[in-house]
Amino acid sequence: MAKPPMQFYDLSGVEKAAMLLLCLGERATSMVFKELSDAEVRAISRCMVSMEHVPAPLAREVIGAYEKAQVEYAGIFVKGDEFVKNAISESGDPKRIEQLMEQVAAATEKRPLETIALMQPRVVASLLASEHPQTMALILSTQKPDHTSRILSYLPDDVKSDVMYRIAKIEQVSPDVIKHIEDALQREIGVVSDKEQQELGGIDTVVDILARMEKGADRNILTRIDEVDPEMAEAIRKKMFTFDDLVMLDNPSLQKILREVDNDTLTLALKAATPEVKEKIFSNISIRAAEMIEEELEAMGPVRLSEVESMQQTIVKIALRLEEEGTLIIPGRGGDDVLV
Known part of the structure; x- marks a missing residue:
């Protein structure tokens, strides 16, 4: 059985770093390694060794996340612990320096739950x-x-x-x-x-x-x-209904939900939808509307998974609201009763 392809949201921070550095090349990696601890270099290197191929779409997502982080975390990066210790060591009285250093060391130790x-x-x-x-x-x-x-x-x-x-x-x-x-x-x-x-x-x-x-x-x-x-x-x-669960709904219930969803939201939500969900939704909208969405999906470039999930969650919230209002029943969520 073929191993399923890696997904960006399944990657750990170390795996993302390893992929990014593989994309940036040996020279950039060596410069980055100079700024990391031995433990960090070992962790990233182990990931690199185990990687034989980085799919192009995954590489684009990793680089995109890096570029976004550059904007969000722009500024000056410093090794705060070293800065503080060096500043304290120059502050005068040796006894006071020793006490302050002990207090700083105790405060910066990782707690067990953080280590976990x-x-x-x-x-x-x-x-x-x-x-x-x-x-x-x-x-x-x-x-x-x-x-x-x-x-x-x-x-x-x-x-x-x-x-x-x-x-x-x-x-x-x-x-x-x-x-x-x-x-x-x-x-x-x-x-x-x-x-x-x-x-x-x-x-x-x-x-x-x-x-x-x-x-x-x-x-x-x-x-x-x-x-x-x-x-x-x-x-x-009752809190576990997801976008994929739309396939469980009967057609009238799904149509009630879709009537409250605008075309842009539905199109983006379907970008990463399963074939079963797409088929279910396309069978509950007009042929022309389905064709337009398929055309837009084919023309659509790469989209961040978080944006797709946000649109999917918007539709899920509509379904849950309609259920609370008693206008539809979601199977498996206390929905064995019959609406009359």
């Missing part, structure tokens, strides 16, 4: 494998959803569903609990902890994580949660 965010998902999964599911839930709820979804992919199915259920139940976590977790992690990864009240978890977090998991994994997890807490599973499902 920088670790490979497989390594994190191995690190957490022996932890209680509640501890795993608390730790993973502090991470970005895409990182959490990758970590979960290395855990057994029953553990995934248990952890996700517990994340959904989390609301607030006290500083003492965070400290306890970080103290335990400190012994594992050798970094210092810090206290901070955090709001973690909840259904929105679970939905965000599930949306980033492989297709099919979300259904397995929800099925297991459904066995434990049907109301929780239903609450999660």
